[in-house]
Amino acid sequence: MIDLQNLKKRFGDLRVLRGVTTHVAKGDITAIVGPNGSGKTTLIKCILGLVRPDAGTVTIDGTTLDGSWQYRERIGYMPQGAPFPENLTAREIIAMLKDLRGNPENTDEELIDAFDLAPELDKPIRTLSGGNRQKVNAVTAFLFRPDLVILDEPTAGLDPTASSVLKDKIQAERQAGTTFILTSHVMSELEELADHLAFLLNGTIQFNGPIDDLKQSTGCHNLERAIAHLMQGNQI
Secondary structure, X not given: OEEEEEEEEEEOOEEXXXXXXXXXXXXXXXXXXXXXXXXXXXXXXXXXXXXXXXXXXXXXXXXXXXXXXXXXXXXXXXXXXXXXXXXXXXXXXXXXXXXXXXXXXXXXXXXXXXXXXXXXXXXXXXXXXXXXXXXXXXXHHHOOOOOEEEEEOOOOOOOHHHHHHHHHHHHHHHHOOOEEEEEOOOHHHXXXXXXXXXXXXXXXXXXXXXXXXXXXXXXXXXXXXXXXXXXXXXXX
């Protein structure tokens, strides 16, 4: 579904991406992992078209991005700490997004009921707890039935019940053919959800493949230990 070839990006003297090449298969859940400053956010913004790489190509379903925006209609994005307008209610935000999309009829609002979010919909966003804001964030990510969903720390702030609801939704949509890119600092969460993992360090891919292969090659029994092994500069 997504093919990244030799992506490079520099901000002034800071080289953020140094020739990133990786592939995200259709219908898979791919985790992008790395320490702070490794280039994860810039990589995601290149896929979203929010940052234009200095070199390299981003290809989605066979179409190489050239500055057009239409492909974004097929992407759902759940950023970490979505900057919703504080004066609007959750219901107004959902209605605004629908209006921007031409009020399609076939929207996916399943998570509103699954999260038991209905009692919070008519409250201003500024009054909602962090967990309820995150629930609204999740609802908007799946609202237009995207082919690709990018989730940045999706369960941050969610209680165990809401976290389980969101994970079930991710798994169900993946079974239906949706492709996911996932970032999280909770390694057990990635181990539970992801099929493949790309490990970024200093703007380069240090590992790219199935999670089980990483654990086997590092000799570590879980993903957290395997990632720590890589972050310590060990080779595999």
